Amino acid sequence: MKICKKYVKSLFVSIIICLPCFSFASWKDSACNITNKNCLSVSDNYNQPYCITNVNRSRTDGDVDNVNSCVRPILTNNLSNISSEITTRELVKQYCDSLFWELSDWRVYFAKSSSNSEDFDWQQTFDSHQSLFLYALCSSFDDERWKKSLVKGVYKWDITKLLNLQQKSKWKDLCSLKDYPDLDSCDLSIYVTKIFEWIMSDLFKIKYAQVLYVNANENFDVKKKVEEFMEGYFKINESYKDLKKDYSKTISALESDQKYYKGVLNSLKIIDNSKLLGCPAGWKIKWMNFVSCALHSFKWSGLSLTPSFVTLVYNELLHYRNFVSYYSYAMQNRANGGESEARALDLLRYSNMQVEAFKLVQNNFEEFSMTYPLHIWVLLYIEKAEKFRNNSLSKVVPLFYSLSEKLQNVQEPTS
Amino acid sequence: MVVLIFGFIMFSCFSNYALWFDLLEQIASKVQSYYNRDFNDEKFSNVYSSKFSKDPFGDAMSNIENKSAQLKLAWAQYVEQVLKQEWCDSLSQKKIRSILYYFVPEFRVELARYLKQENGDYDTKKYDVGTGKIEKYCEEYYQCEKLSEWYYEGLRWNELAEMVTASTPLDPKSYCSEKFQNYYKNGKNNREILQQVEVAQIWADKYWNGTTDDSPYDIMSDLWVLAKLLYYGVEDPITPIVYNIPMFSNSKKNLEERKNTNSSSVGISLHGWNIDKTPEWNLLPGDRWYQDSDDWWEWVSLLWRSTNQDQILDMDGKSYSDIKWLPLSYDEDWYDDLVDWLNSLSLVNDDSNFYSSLCKEENEESDPEVLIKENTVIFEDNRDFSELSDQEYQEIIDYMIDAVNDYSRLPEEKEIEIEKNMWDINNIFDATSPTELEDLEDQIKNCWKSCEGLRVDQKASCMIKCACWEIKSPIFNPEETPWLWPIFLIRFCAVPAVSTKFSVGWKRIHSIEEWLNEIYWAVDKLSREWKLWKWTQQYEFLDSSTKKINIADTLAFSIDVDFVDITNKAATHSNQYEDKKLENFNEEALLVYGVSNPLNVPSAKNVYRVVWDWWDEAVSLLQPMVDLIEDSKAYRYSVNEESIGRWMDQQWALRTKVSEDFSDWIKYSEKLYTKKS
16 A cells, blocks of 8 residues: 555655646747746647656657757757767767756656546556667667666667677668768768658557557467457457358458468568567556557547557657757857758758658558458458359349240340 | 228329329338348448558658659759740759759759658669760750850840850859759749648548548548448538649749740649649630530539539529529539530531421420520521621620620628628738729729620620639738739639529429429429528527528419310311320320220310420520520630521530439339320
8 A cells, every 4th residue: 555655655756846746837838948837848749749758857848849958958068079070970979968968767658638638548658668769779888877778789780880880890881972072971861861761660560550459479379369469340249160161262362361470570670579578467567568568559439649658659759850850959069060050950841750750651551441341341251242142142033034034025126 | 001992092092093002102212222232232242341650650751752752852843844944844853953963962862762751772874974975965055055044135046046145154054053943942942832732632621521441430430330230322422622732833934924825734734833623714614625625524513613603503403593603612413414514515417306306396376496696686597796797796796795794793791891800800901992983983993994805705704804804812921922813812713603593493293293293393403402491599498499481482383274175176186286195195194093085084174294395495594595505605616507406406415403312202103104004
């Protein structure tokens, strides 16, 4: 009981702290002033506000356009003393360090509904240690803190080798455009976008697979999957044999779909789905397992993106956008201004495009999760109708033939 | 079966069994066709196969990139366009792009990324970026710009050339860089807005647009297959209406120029700068359309779409005068019909059908030529307007004024209120009060007055221009954001339209069956247009939301009964047409009763013969047709007897056109009537 009381108390306090997140009216006009308020709150297009808090330090609040302008001054405080000839590697290292010293306890909270702050799901929080993107970016610096991160297990291969900027690796091409030799030894603007794209595409592949009842971490049994699908969506509790007997075409279509997406799951780019363990009981408290849990929290009744998955994706988005704004800011302050400024703006533009793409897929996923089961349902119906036509209707037809012939006017030649 | 036979017996007692037999035959054939129909359709066979996207996010990304790639270099073209307006024709595309490449680093990066994605590498040799050359290009640019600038101030060419060479700055490059970076910013803004609009439409209807081209499965295609399986003869699903993107135009000047010079591009000119889909009123019939008919059709269709009032064009021929405008979602057939109709107006020398159809009936009282001349005095020849006499001018003007006065009305107050509320919610638009509307009406009238004194054709278009006005949102600032004007402006047009009324021609009917059929058609039409329904609020759970109505309150038929003694051959001898009727009657009597001599039929009252008095019908339609010709501003075309005749033929065809559901019944009746011995 004591633990429970403590828990409730902390919950209550944190609700009060984060209340400004939900006052939409205050977002609109508030400029980015660093005040004593404790939230940096962000709204998105899907009426799902989230709140970034720092437990130790006081932060500001602002709307979605102010995120970059708010975060950037914090980050660039460190940059003020940096000479303009800093290498890219040093830049990234500075950023990764600041994650721990400046933004160590930044967390992302999501509300279930935008209007009622009591619905706030405080358990769905995680910090920068859990970001797939940040791990890919920062883990090459041999910091012990990253080694503790559970994200490490999610990756398919050793991602730390990816950004070893001092060695000549196969990714070197990503880091330098040969037409800009004097820009820097490495330009991250393409590399970073690639990493983010891979993460996003893998996460969405896993989500799409769930609509087809294809899970990442189970032995793949087609019959079982088909039964699960039919029961999950249509409450048809029939064995695979019966289903196959009644709806052979539809079931084989469903099977091929599932097999196909199983293949897609096995060809993920950086995430290893076999390492994505299922979500253990009580996972809400053990938020360290967030990635696995968010990916496996698909609810069949809801048929839509669950808040935890949206949290996961938005978290990646947040850290990615933060880094992009930081990096482009640093690039704009470099020596050969025109060149690098152009590249920085280009990077920002490209990240905007990625956000658009993210919204697009998110919308499309909602549509997919609704229409695909409907599609299967129509197929079942079509098959039944076809059987009716072939089996039953053919018995009715001869009646009309014979009647028509009997009543035919013999004086009139048939046409 | 017993019931069936009983029904058959009962029915045969009261009707002739030939009808019943044909009905059965028809059912049998229908069931046969149902059973034997071919389902080897592609859509049907592919319905069970689907192949999903392997990488949804990657696809979305490449989709957006493709969209933006199309627009990527568009702003370079925009710069070229602007420079052309400023008389810099001498600057080639290569020179302009070289300057851009040199001075706008973003362009360089963008080009690099774009070309690298496309080709793997890019060739910078295309661009002469040597310092000396750039200076030369910049000088050229400076000179041509100054030339155009000072020319407007009234200087002569000789002076100009001297002044320009004298004033060339020592450092033309800095002048260049400023200018071109400004161009870049403007162009980029435009491009990004366009991109947002296009991106917002990607995949919006991926899974329900009726095609499986863009998605592995499609719910509309599934339903199509199902419908075809269950109900034979189902048409393809209708493609959802896609909202036309608003116009984005960067320069006001450019738009005005287009208006003044009758620009030849009516549709979209891609590259983003002048997407202008609305018809402009001052582009009313000119020589251009007369020469280039395709453009004209396009314009007409756009005009009709843009001014649609949610009126549905009823082509079953029952009430042509109900037509106002073509609906927004017209399908190809409608369009073809429209084009046919317009074609029929424009053809002058085609007398193939007109006189032949007139010869069906020779009656002095209703001499078609006389009638047409009476009704269409001003349209009788193909003269140009400049050749018309003063009196004819005046007639045309009076007619137009009457037409506009009668038919062009301001939007009703209710509609305005709805519009107003909608905009109020969004805090975009100010209320439009009724007094403002009255002011607008006055404005239009005053505007019309200002049109007087012009040439007749100019006057006509001037008056129609006056009938349109725009209401601007208060938050819209044309100087800051000129490209936003289509969003914050609403254009109202008082459009001349045919008044809605029920067309009551009269028809000579010679059988009870036909009479009942007519009533059926009328009621069916009303029913299909949801005019026979009234909706009420539900008070109880089981209440019906439809209100019971008395059909007699809604419909009234007046039927005059005449008796024709068809057995008296002498009475019909005088009229050749009636003779023909009797001939037909004989054939039908043979067909129906199997008797050779109809005069021996004991009673002629159940003899079926439809005599449709076509000319009386046509005369009743003449006036709305004239109105329609006026509305479509087709006065440039010669509207004479031939065209009117063709139009009536068209009407005739439309009237006999029936919906597909009943085409079999029509075939049945045709068979009954056209079968010759």
